[in-house]
Amino acid sequence: MLKSCLLILVLLVPCMAQQVRMPNVEAQRAAMKKLSFLVGKWSGEARMLRGPGEPTELRQTEEAEYRLDGLILTIEGVGRTKSDDKPVLQAFGVISYDDENGSYRMRAFNDGRYLETDLKLAEDGKGATWGFTFGSIRTSSVLRINNKGEWTEQAEVQFGTEPPKKLLELSVKREK
Numbered sequence: 001m002l003k004s005c006l007l008i009l010v011l012l013v014p015c016m017a018q019q020v021r022m023p024n025v026e027a028q029r030a031a032m033k034k035l036s037f038l039v040g041k042w043s044g045e046a047r048m049l050r051g052p053g054e055p056t057e058l059r060q061t062e063e064a065e066y067r068l069d070g071l072i073l074t075i076e077g078v079g080r081t082k083s084d085d086k087p088v089l090q091a092f093g094v095i096s097y098d099d100e101n102g103s104y105r106m107r108a109f110n111d112g113r114y115l116e117t118d119l120k121l122a123e124d125g126k127g128a129t130w131g132f133t134f135g136s137i138r139t140s141s142v143l144r145i146n147n148k149g150e151w152t153e154q155a156e157v158q159f160g161t162e163p164p165k166k167l168l169e170l171s172v173k174r175e176k
Contacts, residue, residue, distance in 0.1 A: 014027055024099045032098040037126055037145050038064040038075065040161040044150070045170030046079050048089055049157075050166060058089060059083045062151060062172050072096045095119060096175070136160040139167065149174065 032074035047059035067074055072094055079089030093108040104119040119130045127144035141155040155168040 042172035046170040
């Protein structure tokens with residue numbers, strides 16, 4: 001019985017190994033280099049809608065860096081209220097590239113929640129878009145590097161059939 005199990009295992013392992021696809025890490029690194037326009041430390045301002053009423057004014061920082069020898073890009077954003085310097089927006093994102101289907105993926109964490117979404121690189125290579133749908137709630141975000149070299153970001157949220165509302169407006173400059 002033991003010999004039969006070992007024989008089956010020996011015969012199956014080569015078949016299983018042929019079915020496992022090895023990632024093309026060089027293709028992944030090459031694709032991730034297209035996001036190099038984000039790498040660095042950034043600071044500026046943001047306005048965020050946190051409920052009914054006026055948006056909250058924030059001092060915003062963003063820090064983006066490659067990890068795992070260029071296979072992922074991490075981005076940490078922190079927004080502090082201008083009035084009392086309390087952190088009210090803390091987000092962390094991880095972007096990777098799936099070489100098998102040729103797409104960027106982002107997993108972002110914020111306020112004890114996370115989302116996973118596709119990230120689409122802008123045709124001019126100086127921006128990206130993403131969004132998600134959760135039931136009747138939809139978001140869309142657009143990140144751009146403008147002609148002044150500033151990182152700008154705008155996010156909208158839509159509840160059901162209501163018109164979209166501005167959720168976030170951000171403008172940060174690269175620190176020297």
